[in-house]
Structures are given as C-alpha cells and as structure tokens.
Amino acid sequence: MKSTTLALLAALIAAPGLASAQAVDPLQVRSWAAACANCHGTNGRAQPGMPSLAGMPRDELLRSMLEYKNGVRPATIMHQLAKGYTDEQLAALAGYFAALPR
Numbered sequence: 778m779k780s781t782t783l784a785l786l787a788a789l790i791a792a793p794g795l796a797s798a799q800a801v802d803p804l805q806v807r808s809w810a811a812a813c814a815n816c817h818g819t820n821g822r823a824q825p826g827m828p829s830l831a832g833m834p835r836d837e838l839l840r841s842m843l844e845y846k847n848g849v850r851p852a853t854i855m856h857q858l859a860k861g862y863t864d865e866q867l868a869a870l871a872g873y874f875a876a877l878p879r
Contacts, residue, residue: 806869809862813870816854821874832879839871 810821813830817823821831830838844850846859846867859867 801865801869806873809866809870810873812858813874821877822879829879830874831877833874835871835875838874839868842867842871 813821816827817830818827821829821833823829841850842859842862843864845852845855846862846864848856850856862870
C-alpha cells in the first residue's frame with residue numbers, strides 16, 4: 778500500500794505541468810493503470826513475453842504510448858487503447874509506472 782501511494786505521488790510530480798494544468802486524482806491514475814494489468818501484469822510486472830512497465834523510464838514509456846496513439850508504432854491493440862487517453866492522462870500513467878519498483 779505504501780509503495781502504491783508513493784508511486785501515485787511520484788506520478789503527479791513526474792508529469793511536469795500536469796498537476797498545475799488540472800488536478801489529477803491519484804486514485805483515478807491508479808484506476809487507469811489497472812486497465813493495463815490484463816497485458817502488462819499487476820503493478821506493471823508482466824509475465825514473460827510481454828513488456829513490464831514497472832520502473833520503466835517515464836519519458837521512454839510516454840514516448841512509446843504517444844507513438845501508439847499517433848499510429849507511429851505498429852501494434853495489434855495498443856494503438857486503439859492509447860487513443861482512449863489524453864496526452865496528459867498518458868503522462869500521468871507513465872509517471873505512475875515509472876515510480877513503481879521493478
């Protein structure tokens with residue numbers, strides 16, 4: 778529980794300008810992240826064959842999600858999922874996963 782709370786706070790801090798532009802509810806970010814568990818595992822720790830998101834560098838993860846969203850990076854489903862989030866929401870998710878321990 779403590780590491781999840783710290784991860785949520787770090788996600789808000791790691792997303793420059795996000796908290797000042799609009800308040801992001803840490804519980805909402807955690808809810809968005811739960812949708813990723815189907816493929817990327819609980820708390821971002823995936824089973825073999827799928828990339829783990831926990832502890833991944835924030836900027837790298839955000840760049841990847843934006844590339845999926847904008848159709849730059851090919852995917853089977855990730856491009857459709859990423860389109861369901863705003864860029865700010867993706868930044869919050871990237872910060873959340875980056876703050877989790879590997």
